[in-house]
Amino acid sequence: MIGRPGSAATTAAVAAAVAAAVVLALAAAPLVLAPYAVTVLTRILVFALLAMSLDLLVGITGLPSLGHGAYFGAGAYAAGWVTLHASPSGPVALLVALTAGGLVAAAAGCVAVRARGIFFLMLTLAIGEIVQQLAESWHEVTGGSNGLYGIPAARVGGAALVGDQAVHWWVLAVAATAAAGLWLLASSPFGHALRGIRDNEARMRALGYRVYGYKLAAFVVAGAVAGLAGGLLSAQQRLVTPAELGLGTSIPALLAVTIGGAGTLWGACVGAAVVVLVRDHLGASLGGHGSLLLGAVFVAVVYLLPGGAARALSMPRRRG
């Protein structure tokens, strides 16, 4: 079980090579696939980023959250509002989205992170529902139940992002960068500390780690990245509604993390692809029974693939 010297570096190199290959394939996709398939792929990328941010919280830090959609939605609304009313610049909107997600997460996290287990779960649920209700009620700013529609195309480097190809490349660039950042964070000492907290919080506290601070930091980072994903949604879908904030987003994200295997960030991407394809596409071709299929796939994965797709797909290697 204890690895050979140098195996960690080899594993990391292999992982980096695979990741680069995947990104290249995704970048080439719009040149090969039909427009609708590209739109679907873009949507998967946005959801994958959300799932990765949730995996940081659930899989790596061990804090299961049922309200992650709130930060996703906060970022989406912020980006949408800015693009509608202030500036059509794509990067500016994303920066605002990142900040919005992080701020809302910071406010929520101060309170939520003190709880543990099911109480943390329920508190994040309550916060998520409150934020969603806020979006529905505050219709002067958020547009109420109709949401922010008719968001103009984002402008990147002077050109407007119209058409499936341009949008896809923008989303891919941002998502890949953010994913790389998350991966670096997870591999850093900070990430190891989070895993320690997940595995044995009391011992970490005994070792002198300020557990509350670490958990809150993880919560804020996860919220900020979720907000960034929301900003990408706003640029891709050109529509933000309160449905983005509630359980309709939080639950599929949690399912994606579990299908993919909690704890490995790339597993969440696989899970996200599975969820979107099963629910929205297989389900649509079967006459609107997407949730039944998703439930069935989920049950099958939970029983047959413990550790999710990530464990099943990974090479035998030392744990950790």
Added chain:
Amino acid sequence: MTTKRITRRRMLGAIGTAGALAALPACRKRSDDSGDATRSTGSGKRVKVGLVIPQSGVYAPLGTDMKRGWDLWLERHRGMLGPYQVTTVVADEGESPQTGVQAVQKLLQRDEVDVLVGIVSSAVALASQTPVKEARKVLVVANAGAGAITGASRTPYIWRTSFTNAQISSVMGQHLATAGAGGPVYLIAPDYAAGAEVLAGFRKTFTAGGGQIAGEAKPAFGKTQDYQPYLTGIRESGARAVFCFFSGAEAVSFVKQYSEFGLAGKLPLYASGFLTEGSVLDAQGDAAIGIQTTLHYSTELDRPANRELIAAYREKFSATPTVFTVQTWDAAAVLDRALGTATGLDGDSVAAALGTVGAIEDSPRGAWSFDGQSPKQNMYLRVVEKRGAAYVNAVVRDLGVFAQVS
């Protein structure tokens, strides 16, 4: 353990290959624009229509009615709209604006339809402006009622054969102001955009006619099952009548509880017609008797076109049509006329042709015409009665022709 992992990996590999094979149809060559122009001038002309209706979730029953209306119209017109043979592609609007916009994008990008019809939810209709404008295809909205869809900032590509939320309620407001409501009226509708538009429409014409508002309540949309707190508030307010707007499950709960808590006999209930339209009326039962509503259609309208529709619908589906059926039926009728005179199937030609359609004389709801891009139509005052074993919205009076109200 090694054999198990290999088996799992093989399984995942098989799934992956299957998935890749399934994705192959997505690797079509990107279509070039010239394809659209050649299609309309060839012989054996065909038009592809995308029907966006809810097939899952709380609005699914409306989607069923709409699809039936569409299919029945085509069946009785040899499957043709104008000179074109119709291929209908259905997409599920789902429950949220996200799924609705995805359905619209799928129809436009993958199925490459020429015209879109349908849409129940106003949020989806408003959000569809962007993809429809960019694809330059016409969308005929067959239900969504938000005023903004065909209001000041409308796009020429979106037309509507249904109603605006405020149009229906402003008629009731005017009627109650002239006929007298017996005192101040209490307003109640769910807390979402449509509810706000309906109440605003009522309030404007009712107060302009001298009416008094006793109070207002906005229960949480989709989250309220028990209306007792609001019903006691109504009683407390000193109102002599209530005007409300609910649809679907909330309509059933509200009407039943209105009766259970003793308000049914004491405070007359007025509403926008959706409170008692379709299958909710059966669920409400005796509790709905006496409720007066305004709507642009009733199954009890004594017109030959309506009687024909009801007979044909009953024979084919063993059910009674609803306002949603008629709205989609009329969408087909309107497209039939437009495509008969349009110079092509692209959005600009069809939109221009829709502008010249004129009056639709043979609609089951009565003669109507477009006011801008939304119907100007007769509004009927209806009251719920029990006839035999069935509950119906009997027509009390035709209140006249009303234009769209934003």
Added chain:
Amino acid sequence: MPAWLDTHLVSVLNGLAIGFLLFILAVGLSLVFGMMDVLNLAHGVLFLTGGYMAWAIAGEHPSWLGFAGALAAAAVVGSLAGVGLSLATERLARRSHLDQALLTLGLALIAADALSVMFGDDVHAVGPPPGLDGSVSILGSAYPVYRLAIIAVGAALAAAVHRIVERTALGALVRATVADRQMVSAVGIDDRRVRVAVFGIGSLLAAVAGALGAPIYGVRPGLDATVLVLALVVVVIGGLGSVRGALVGALVIGQIETLGRSLLSDLASFVLFGALALVLVVRPHGLFGDPSGTRS
């Protein structure tokens, strides 16, 4: 008495009715979590199944026989489903609690869709049995008799459940397992049968609550999600694993949903989750929960 007091007292009474209905629904969820650390997210679908049983068997104008039959059918289907769920989650006993909870969620998604295929997407109403379908005048306003019957039934069930948990051997086992599961198995008791029994009874109660609640809530797709969230809030506020907690939590939520909405009409939509957030911030283990923190 002044009119405004009358109307608020009616809200309080209604809060009791809703509260007792929520108690019947939530007590199973609380005990299952307390005993097995399994958060049964299929609890809402069990309620909806009971409701559909009521509609299919009793219908809109039921006779007493029809209504009783509906309750019996709900009880049978509920307990079978509970046993099934218990066996399903037991196979994952060594996995994380999140996995078990999400498994029940996956099963709930399947069941909800199956119900919509079986019974259609329309909204349906169920009537109360004859004799209970009228209204009586209370404090000057009409109040449905059926809801008063729910208060009576709920109180009786609460007393019965309390008696079972406090006075019988099964109840002692349940309380012991909630307090310290490992000790119970160390003493040599096969807690598996107890767990299946508790899961079965808890699910039975949820389905019966659905049948009893059908004349108030109706049946429609999507009701399961609404009701699940209510049950979770009740259980978390009241404290997990405690019957007394479930009762107090349910009555408190009942009052929040009725009196809360009528007093704070502008903030009505925020009242429920605001209260939950408040309780969790002030007392993270709920009002009657175990603060020793062995469960997290």
